[in-house]
Amino acid sequence: MINRIFLIFSRFFILNSFCIFTTPIHADQKSEEINQAAKKLESITVTAPFQVDNLFDLGTSKTILEGNNLHMKAADTIGETLKQELGVSNQSFGPGVGRVMIRGQTGPRVRELFDSIGSNDASSISPDHATTVEPLLAERIEVLRGPESLLYGSGAVGGVVNVISNLIPESQFEHIFSGGVEQRYNSVSNETASVMKLEGGRDSIAFHIDGFYTKRDNMSIGGQAIDEVAAHVSDPSLPKNLENPHGILPNTFGESISGSVGASWVGNIGFAGIGANHLENNYGIPLDGTGDETTRIALQQNRYDFKSKLNNPFEFAQSLRMRLGYTDYQHTEITNGEASDFFMNRSYEGRIELTHQPLRDWNRGMIGIHAIASDFTAFDKGDGDTLIPHSQINNFGVFAVENFETDLITYQLGMRVENDSIVPENLSGFNYTPISVSGSALWKINHQSSLNLSLARAERAPQVQELLMNGYHDATRSFELGNTHLKKETFYNLDLGYEFNSNWMHAELNLFHNWAENYIFQQRNGELATEEGKICPSNVSCAPVVVTSQAAATFKGFEGKLEFPLMENQYGLVNLTLLSDYTRGQFTTGGDVPRMPPLRYGFRVDYAKDNNLSAHLQVLRANRQKYAGQFEAPTAGYILLDLGAQYRIESWQVAEFMIFAKGTNLLNQNVRNATSYLRNFAPEPGRGAEIGIRANF
Numbered sequence: 087m088i089n090r091i092f093l094i095f096s097r098f099f100i101l102n103s104f105c106i107f108t109t110p111i112h113a114d115q116k117s118e119e120i121n122q123a124a125k126k127l128e129s130i131t132v133t134a135p136f137q138v139d140n141l142f143d144l145g146t147s148k149t150i151l152e153g154n155n156l157h158m159k160a161a162d163t164i165g166e167t168l169k170q171e172l173g174v175s176n177q178s179f180g181p182g183v184g185r186v187m188i189r190g191q192t193g194p195r196v197r198e199l200f201d202s203i204g205s206n207d208a209s210s211i212s213p214d215h216a217t218t219v220e221p222l223l224a225e226r227i228e229v230l231r232g233p234e235s236l237l238y239g240s241g242a243v244g245g246v247v248n249v250i251s252n253l254i255p256e257s258q259f260e261h262i263f264s265g266g267v268e269q270r271y272n273s274v275s276n277e278t279a280s281v282m283k284l285e286g287g288r289d290s291i292a293f294h295i296d297g298f299y300t301k302r303d304n305m306s307i308g309g310q311a312i313d314e315v316a317a318h319v320s321d322p323s324l325p326k327n328l329e330n331p332h333g334i335l336p337n338t339f340g341e342s343i344s345g346s347v348g349a350s351w352v353g354n355i356g357f358a359g360i361g362a363n364h365l366e367n368n369y370g371i372p373l374d375g376t377g378d379e380t381t382r383i384a385l386q387q388n389r390y391d392f393k394s395k396l397n398n399p400f401e402f403a404q405s406l407r408m409r410l411g412y413t414d415y416q417h418t419e420i421t422n423g424e425a426s427d428f429f430m431n432r433s434y435e436g437r438i439e440l441t442h443q444p445l446r447d448w449n450r451g452m453i454g455i456h457a458i459a460s461d462f463t464a465f466d467k468g469d470g471d472t473l474i475p476h477s478q479i480n481n482f483g484v485f486a487v488e489n490f491e492t493d494l495i496t497y498q499l500g501m502r503v504e505n506d507s508i509v510p511e512n513l514s515g516f517n518y519t520p521i522s523v524s525g526s527a528l529w530k531i532n533h534q535s536s537l538n539l540s541l542a543r544a545e546r547a548p549q550v551q552e553l554l555m556n557g558y559h560d561a562t563r564s565f566e567l568g569n570t571h572l573k574k575e576t577f578y579n580l581d582l583g584y585e586f587n588s589n590w591m592h593a594e595l596n597l598f599h600n601w602a603e604n605y606i607f608q609q610r611n612g613e614l615a616t617e618e619g620k621i622c623p624s625n626v627s628c629a630p631v632v633v634t635s636q637a638a639a640t641f642k643g644f645e646g647k648l649e650f651p652l653m654e655n656q657y658g659l660v661n662l663t664l665l666s667d668y669t670r671g672q673f674t675t676g677g678d679v680p681r682m683p684p685l686r687y688g689f690r691v692d693y694a695k696d697n698n699l700s701a702h703l704q705v706l707r708a709n710r711q712k713y714a715g716q717f718e719a720p721t722a723g724y725i726l727l728d729l730g731a732q733y734r735i736e737s738w739q740v741a742e743f744m745i746f747a748k749g750t751n752l753l754n755q756n757v758r759n760a761t762s763y764l765r766n767f768a769p770e771p772g773r774g775a776e777i778g779i780r781a782n783f
Contacts, residue, residue: 191244
């Protein structure tokens with residue numbers, strides 16, 4: 087079936103490209119008209135389909151980072167970049183890994199996208215696997231929560247993170263040649279980061295080139311590396327006297343490099359372009375204090391993309407978009423200098439989205455098809471043992487979204503139907519048909535206030551590691567067991583949002599309550615096993631057994647902020663923001679869902695003057711997480727104090743310069759991240775100062 091799907095995509099690719107590249111351009115078209123068209127196209131925001139075509143004002147909860155705000159928050163990982171956004175946490179595994187958690191959901195329930203198509207790495211397979219989505223090169227980052235996320239897969243019940251670049255240009259650039267360079271230094275790990283971007287074009291051709299290189303030493307922390315009491319709660323087999331360094335986290339040095347190139351043909355009828363990226367990342371897993379194992383991960387990925395759009399291709403169609411991508415991902419876990427666990431994922435992914443013209447009383451809508459085909463395997467290179475059988479994983483989905491408006495209320499309805507299959511080598515296959523529906527209503531109460539209600543029923547099929555994982559995993563230092571009897575997850579999501587805007591205050595409040603049937607989770611069961619999976623004998627170092635189970639669960643919480651302008655005069659503008667978020671996860675039969683973020687609250691003061699100078703101070707308090715889950719210890723509360731400033735230097739010759747600096751965790755708190763699997767062995771970064779300079783020309 088999947089071969090037929092990609093045959094359809096291939097035929098569409100040929101037809102689409104032929105239509106674009108063979109459209110005649112009359113010689114009498116004036117260059118001024120072309121320039122005006124290019125400028126008009128350039129003003130369109132490159133983002134997810136809803137924002138691209140300006141189809142809907144859904145009113146659903148979303149977070150957008152761009153411009154100077156994004157540059158100030160950009161970090162090595164996408165989780166570290168977004169960790170202080172409302173409703174978002176960083177599920178860290180040392181400084182080399184930072185997966186995004188949204189409202190208590192992460193891994194396979196949060197899709198991380200690059201230009202609206204999946205990263206297709208192995209980050210959703212295990213918490214020690216880094217994502218290949220890189221924030222340092224992003225033009226814009228969007229975090230989508232609620233029903234809107236179902237456009238990208240029924241599995242994205244937690245949300246979607248879309249990192250948007252300009253790798254494949256959608257419009258002509260203003261200059262034949264332009265670009266930028268950036269250099270950063272961070273004291274917390276003596277890290278240096280170099281970023282470069284070049285882009286431009288002429289006539290109908292546009293190009294883009296970018297790259298970065300980062301290198302860091304072992305990370306500084308605010309106290310002891312290992313919380314020995316908490317570590318023994320989770321793993322009683324640990325020896326009593328652990329090697330426990332102070333102020334430094336060993337084996338966390340790392341290095342990464344990436345390069346990309348893309349080009350497009352841009353015309354009045356649309357565009358078509360291709361892009362390629364190569365990424366290498368080498369990072370370490372923090373030590374457990376026993377001195378038995380030192381594990382590092384060597385990751386590399388090659389990615390190739392095609393993107394196109396046709397304007398008004400048919401009588402009833404407003405636009406036709408297409409995305410195709412191929413990802414060749416692999417990483418090797420190197421334990422004590424020898425190759426051990428190896429993960430490989432080769433994936434094809436494609437999307438076709440048709441935005442149709444208004445139909446009677448309906449506003450514009452979208453229909454589309456989405457397909458993913460993956461070749462996945464995981465095994466131990468040392469002894470040849472299989473962790474996850476070599477599997478062919480296919481996903482095919484169709485989706486539709488329609489919205490219509492009345493004088494006061496905008497309604498939106500969406501539906502997605504998928505077929506998911508997993509065919510492991512020499513084993514019986516698995517097949518699921520998730521069906522998801524969503525609806526929302528945005529009520530514009532008056533010119534200052536709006537109220538949004540969203541409802542969704544989303545199904546998620548189990549992933550290959552949840553079904554078939556069976557073996558000792560070096561990086562997590564645990565014996566992990568899948569469950570072939572897993573059923574589809576079913577989420578019922580209720581979101582209520584209120585927004586108020588006036589001259590003296592801006593307010594946002596989002597409440598959510600999610601019910602999950604057959605919620606899939608990994609948790610220690612209190613047993614210990616040898617690396618071969620045998621019962622642990624006495625006086626032998628063993629690993630905790632982690633099992634995959636299902637149970638009914640509920641998730642509820644809120645996100646809220648209040649913004650007040652405190653001053654606006656010739657000396658500048660000062661704003662005060664009060665913010666808070668909370669997520670509570672519980673199993674219906676009793677007990678707590680493990681690794682939930684705690685209650686957070688704080689304030690932020692922002693200052694800006696003449697678009698040249700800006701600064702901020704933020705204080706964020708996280709409460710003690712006492713709902714840690716079975717066989718887990720609570721984490722202590724903490725306070726984070728951060729400062730930052732940036733100053734734009736007026737253009738000098740052909741370049742414009744931006745100098746920026748920030749201080750993080752200035753109180754040097756030894757933070758145990760409640761959402762991290764490795765919190766007992768790896769605190770978050772200690773006190774750090776980062777400085778940098780960016781030049782655009």
